[in-house]
Amino acid sequence: xxxxxGVSPKDFxxxxxxxxxxxxxxxxxxxxQDIALYRDAYSPFFGEPEERVASAAVAPxxxxxxxxxxxxxxxxxxxxxxxxxxKNLGYGGSAPAYSGSVVxxxxxxxxxxxxxxxxxxxxxxxxxxYFDLYRHIQEKGLKLWIDVPDPGWGSPVGNSLDRGGGxxxxxxxxxxxxxxxxEVVLANGEVIRTGMGAMPxxxxxxxxxxxxxxxxxxxxxxxxxxVVTKMGFWLMPEPDSYLSGTVMVPRHDDLIPLVxxxxxxxxxxxxxxxxxxxxPLLRIPMISEIVTYNxxxxxxxxxxxxxxxxxxxxxxxxxxQEYALRKGVSFWSCKLSFxxxxxxxxxxWEFAKEKFSAIPGVKFVQxxxxxxxxxxxxxxxxxxxxFGIPSLxxxxxxxxxxxxxxxxxxxxxxxxxxxxxxxxxFEANRVFAEAAREFGLPMLSFSLPxxxxxxxxxxxxxxxxxxxxxxNKRNRAAFQKLVQRAAEHGWGEYRTAPAFxxxxxxxxxxxxxxxxxxxxxxxxxxxxxxxxxxxxxGIWPKHLREKxx
Amino acid sequence: xxxxGMRLAIACxxxxxxxxxxxxxxxxxxxxxxxxxxxxxxxxGYVEYQRFCSMCHGEGADKPGTMALDxxxxxxxxxxxxxxxxxxPGLIKLYVRNGITVMPTFRKTEISDADLNAIAAYLTRNNxxxx
Numbered sequence: 001x002x003x004x005x006g007v008s009p010k011d012f013x014x015x016x017x018x019x020x021x022x023x024x025x026x027x028x029x030x031x032x033q034d035i036a037l038y039r040d041a042y043s044p045f046f047g048e049p050e051e052r053v054a055s056a057a058v059a060p061x062x063x064x065x066x067x068x069x070x071x072x073x074x075x076x077x078x079x080x081x082x083x084x085x086x087k088n089l090g091y092g093g094s095a096p097a098y099s100g101s102v103v104x105x106x107x108x109x110x111x112x113x114x115x116x117x118x119x120x121x122x123x124x125x126x127x128x129x130y131f132d133l134y135r136h137i138q139e140k141g142l143k144l145w146i147d148v149p150d151p152g153w154g155s156p157v158g159n160s161l162d163r164g165g166g167x168x169x170x171x172x173x174x175x176x177x178x179x180x181x182x183e184v185v186l187a188n189g190e191v192i193r194t195g196m197g198a199m200p201x202x203x204x205x206x207x208x209x210x211x212x213x214x215x216x217x218x219x220x221x222x223x224x225x226x227v228v229t230k231m232g233f234w235l236m237p238e239p240d241s242y243l244s245g246t247v248m249v250p251r252h253d254d255l256i257p258l259v260x261x262x263x264x265x266x267x268x269x270x271x272x273x274x275x276x277x278x279x280p281l282l283r284i285p286m287i288s289e290i291v292t293y294n295x296x297x298x299x300x301x302x303x304x305x306x307x308x309x310x311x312x313x314x315x316x317x318x319x320x321q322e323y324a325l326r327k328g329v330s331f332w333s334c335k336l337s338f339x340x341x342x343x344x345x346x347x348x349w350e351f352a353k354e355k356f357s358a359i360p361g362v363k364f365v366q367x368x369x370x371x372x373x374x375x376x377x378x379x380x381x382x383x384x385x386x387f388g389i390p391s392l393x394x395x396x397x398x399x400x401x402x403x404x405x406x407x408x409x410x411x412x413x414x415x416x417x418x419x420x421x422x423x424x425x426f427e428a429n430r431v432f433a434e435a436a437r438e439f440g441l442p443m444l445s446f447s448l449p450x451x452x453x454x455x456x457x458x459x460x461x462x463x464x465x466x467x468x469x470x471x472n473k474r475n476r477a478a479f480q481k482l483v484q485r486a487a488e489h490g491w492g493e494y495r496t497a498p499a500f501x502x503x504x505x506x507x508x509x510x511x512x513x514x515x516x517x518x519x520x521x522x523x524x525x526x527x528x529x530x531x532x533x534x535x536x537x538g539i540w541p542k543h544l545r546e547k548x549x
Numbered sequence: 550x551x552x553x554g555m556r557l558a559i560a561c562x563x564x565x566x567x568x569x570x571x572x573x574x575x576x577x578x579x580x581x582x583x584x585x586x587x588x589x590x591x592x593x594g595y596v597e598y599q600r601f602c603s604m605c606h607g608e609g610a611d612k613p614g615t616m617a618l619d620x621x622x623x624x625x626x627x628x629x630x631x632x633x634x635x636x637x638p639g640l641i642k643l644y645v646r647n648g649i650t651v652m653p654t655f656r657k658t659e660i661s662d663a664d665l666n667a668i669a670a671y672l673t674r675n676n677x678x679x680x
Contacts, residue, residue, distance in 0.1 A: 391604065
């Protein structure tokens with residue numbers, strides 16, 4: 001049996017026995033076979049000594065059991081690591097950040113406590129998945145949409161605490177921002193409720209976010225200050241209709257006014273769905289086309305374009321621009337989505353066209369228009385998350401497909417945040433392409449952002465994870481260098497796997513790491529024994545900081 | 550062009566020299582998105598299969614598990630697991646508990662041993678030779 005570091009075999013055995021009394025013997029896992037199920041299937045250290053693994057797992061069924069487990073862990077100073085549905089793949093999965101921790105598996109806490117159609121919110125436990133919540137809403141026939149991330153098996157609680165995002169209107173798209181009210185078990189076993197939830201019998205726990213006094217919810221995301229056992233989310237009332245239109249521009253430099261106009265239109269709510277940039281010329285799919293590209297590949301370029309695309313820096317060559325203009329292939333495209341009343345959607349699309357018409361040579365295509373809800377046939381055709389429907393379609397990335405005969409074992413996301421401008425897109429591509437050449441990575445083709453926040457873009461670069469140790473090692477080294485290179489340009493990552501959390505936290509270094517030192521002050525105050533999620537997002541408890549120093 | 554298996558892929562995108570997709574079996578809407586799966590009158594294995602597996606291995610245009618098996622077997626055997634007649638229960642359990650390519654492991658708090666047994670029984674229900 002693996003034992004957490006710094007814990008005696010007798011203390012661990014006693015703790016395990018008490019965990020069994022707290023949650024029931026069958027919900028404490030200690031055999032090698034069962035513990036292997038908690039390995040991060042996409043670990044960049046898979047099969048190497050540095051792979052972070054659990055010593056045991058405990059799966060409580062309710063908040064009282066969570067309190068008991070936390071108190072036992074405090075008594076014996078056992079490091080524990082809560083996971084929700086444990087599907088944070090590419091960012092750590094269900095494995096702990098500190099090897100040897102006991103995973104606190106909250107999957108059994110899968111109650112959908114409330115879904116209110118009139119006020120459009122849900123209150124759920126951590127083990128509820130997006131699929132579960134979607135099924136519940138469908139079964140009850142509620143006119144509500146969930147803003148889902150690409151992997152539908154994730155947990156709304158877990159995904160929002162890791163600050164994941166989705167595809168609907170801006171106020172729902174950032175999943176942490178769209179939460180309303182939490183219940184948290186602190187390291188001493190005490191339960192708190194945030195926002196209005198602090199008032200006994202409050203009528204607006206899921207309707208008003210901040211309550212009275214300091215709004216502490218933020219400190220429970222990407223951290224290790226408590227175990228979140230309930231969380232409220234605002235849901236999007238089902239709109240009456242959907243319309244989409246694509247804007248296409250002919251020149252390389254048109255990306256700058258394209259993004260500026262887009263941002264103006266989104267932030268004045270003329271367009272309200274997630275925008276979606278692509279390049280028909282460079283064969284960069286829009287997000288809504290990725291699955292098709294993965295399955296069938298991009299539209300085949302003619303011989304001339306194929307030769308142009310093969311050159312480094314192809315996108316900015318005069319030959320590429322000349323080809324695009326001669327062949328009438330648009331350099332950039334952007335799909336706009338409109339949710340709302342049919343006439344309003346049409347009017348907003350018209351207004352958007354007027355604004356984009358300032359770009360010479362712009363073209364417009366009106367795409368699909370749906371009366372909602374979608375029919376079953378329509379549902380099969382659309383990019384489901386843009387309609388609040390959870391899916392696993394994005395796992396075609398790296399999977400075996402007709403155009404990819406060599407599937408990989410997983411992926412690792414490198415996710416820098418950049419300003420929401422065309423200039424920033426050009427600069428990021430220049431810097432990352434240069435870094436790739438320097439670090440011996442394969443040529444990086446021009447790429448476009450994956451997440452669209454109201455004032456920032458997030459790039460999501462996928463590094464393959466395989467069971468080839470040498471390749472994983474090379475990719476880890478490249479990843480570390482890219483983190484540093486991004487930081488030199490003022491770009492930080494929004495989220496990462498435990499293997500890189502220290503490195504990234506170290507780039508948030510203003511004033512001699514004063515923010516990290518503040519996190520550590522909080523950590524020591526609320527979790528003096530350092531039992532909760534040691535090392536998560538680079539925050540280590542005192543005894544382990546001293547060890548590292 | 551980028552190969553996800555060998556190279557850094559950008560922005561979730563794996564681009565390849567275009568190949569026409571091979572013949573695909575007829576896609577029909579997946580059962581669970583068009584309506585909630587009704588467990589009524591269905592064996593436990595069917596219900597659990599719909600709950601845990603069909604989002605990736607079901608019918609429809611966007612199921613990576615089905616797409617992967619279609620690309621692997623090219624129609625020689627069905628890409629849909631619940632149409633197979635040659636699966637062994639031990640193999641099903643091995644993949645669920647160990648994962649395969651991008652499919653991760655499933656923990657016992659997600660799919661219990663009893664649920665997994667039921668899923669294995671469901672997927673082997675039409676086998677000609679009984680294990």
